[in-house]
Amino acid sequence: MPTAPLTACHECDLLLQPVALTLPGSRAHCPRCGARLYSFHRDRLEKILALTLAALVLLLTANLYPIVGLNIQGNYTETTVIGAVRHLWQDGREALGGLVLLTTVLMPAIELGAVLWLVLPLWQGRRSPAFAPVFRAFRLAHPWAMVEVFILGVLVSLVKLAHLADVLPGPAIWCFGGLMLLLAALAGLLDGHTLWQAWDEAHPDDGAKPA
Amino acid sequence: MSRRHTAASQGLAVCEVCGQLASLEQHEHCPRCQAPLHLRKPDSLARTWALMLAAYVLYLPANLLPIMETRSPFGTQHDTIMSGVVVLWDTGSWELALVVFCASIVLPMLKLFSLTYLLLSVHRGSHRNTRQRARLYRLLELIGRWSMLDVYVVTLLVALVQVQSLAIISPGPGVVAFGAVVVLSMLATMAFDPRLIWDRAVPQTVPSDTSAASAEEHRHA
Numbered sequence A: 001m002p003t004a005p006l007t008a009c010h011e012c013d014l015l016l017q018p019v020a021l022t023l024p025g026s027r028a029h030c031p032r033c034g035a036r037l038y039s040f041h042r043d044r045l046e047k048i049l050a051l052t053l054a055a056l057v058l059l060l061t062a063n064l065y066p067i068v069g070l071n072i073q074g075n076y077t078e079t080t081v082i083g084a085v086r087h088l089w090q091d092g093r094e095a096l097g098g099l100v101l102l103t104t105v106l107m108p109a110i111e112l113g114a115v116l117w118l119v120l121p122l123w124q125g126r127r128s129p130a131f132a133p134v135f136r137a138f139r140l141a142h143p144w145a146m147v148e149v150f151i152l153g154v155l156v157s158l159v160k161l162a163h164l165a166d167v168l169p170g171p172a173i174w175c176f177g178g179l180m181l182l183l184a185a186l187a188g189l190l191d192g193h194t195l196w197q198a199w200d201e202a203h204p205d206d207g208a209k210p211a
Numbered sequence B: 001m002s003r004r005h006t007a008a009s010q011g012l013a014v015c016e017v018c019g020q021l022a023s024l025e026q027h028e029h030c031p032r033c034q035a036p037l038h039l040r041k042p043d044s045l046a047r048t049w050a051l052m053l054a055a056y057v058l059y060l061p062a063n064l065l066p067i068m069e070t071r072s073p074f075g076t077q078h079d080t081i082m083s084g085v086v087v088l089w090d091t092g093s094w095e096l097a098l099v100v101f102c103a104s105i106v107l108p109m110l111k112l113f114s115l116t117y118l119l120l121s122v123h124r125g126s127h128r129n130t131r132q133r134a135r136l137y138r139l140l141e142l143i144g145r146w147s148m149l150d151v152y153v154v155t156l157l158v159a160l161v162q163v164q165s166l167a168i169i170s171p172g173p174g175v176v177a178f179g180a181v182v183v184l185s186m187l188a189t190m191a192f193d194p195r196l197i198w199d200r201a202v203p204q205t206v207p208s209d210t211s212a213a214s215a216e217e218h219r220h221a
């Protein structure tokens, strides 16, 4: 059996001989620093695709419906994420609005779109064009997608408003909640090692160079 | 291989984008994805220091300036991060007050102090507690984002409470500074190269036990 080429731990630079994982859900850790290296999952690309598509649908619906409705003595207001951002923007708070838009809508959208772009052709055994730049975009967007923090922010806002007025949780809360769970599941399945290994195995016929 | 080596000690660089190992003598760019190759993140320490010091500077206005103003017929009320926590505590949700206190006050400070400690230990060339420091760095990558909590709360309250006759909430200058602290400290954490923790520590802590198989298998529930 030919040995796999050496790799190095991305967190401590130790040279490692990769081992073949056989148990579904098992994960290799660096013996020196404990960093997560790679994991093994059955039908991984299919699972990633299914989760990504579902997450994209939830992200879209989460932005169409209001998150919170508020009834203050007969004055009813409700807001979507985009609506809240537009409000800040019109108020001259572009930096704040931009930060919220970026971390709750744009970055998750870029991350999910990039995963779809990379994985759909790999699943068919092909390499997508511009694989490396899109992979970079995925890696760049990932830490800035903060859906789970936003959910907690909605919860805190609900409690703060509850003693001022009648608060009505909007449908978007459940969409964001589901999105949070899907993104967490995706993070467990996706790693650079897997994607590039699939890229190595895919046919290089179209888009031969990743750059 | 009877002894373990680092990639750098063999003249090999790990591609930052795709993880490919490549000899620096033969390649300037990754043979797989064409990204430029470096042994370590370029200027990691200088960039981490600069971003972190900027975050320290903004930490004061972030906590002292009001993050939210509430105008009502009874007058104008200014809320800082801390007074927001106190109000939440008083209005009956001490659990949530504790969560906000941790996310907005404890975490940013803990994060900046930990990063300072990591930087100083690398400068001192320390080879103690390497594994703990590596774990601390991974923790920092995980927790930094939670400090964005108050930015979201202010945004939602501002959008919802706009009743002329009762109360109008608008964002205060503190919240922009606060968002900047979170972003800068996340950028600082990303600029830091965790391999620097291990570079001085090679002789002491490279496990010299065994064979080719060097990754442990963990069963995940």
Ligand SMILES: [Zn+2]
Pocket (backbone or CB within 6 Å): A009, A010, A011, A012, A013, A014, A030, A031, A032, A033, A034, A035
């Ligand atoms: Zn390691």
Ligand SMILES: [Zn+2]
Pocket (backbone or CB within 6 Å): B015, B016, B017, B018, B019, B020, B030, B031, B032, B033, B034, B035
């Ligand atoms: Zn590469």
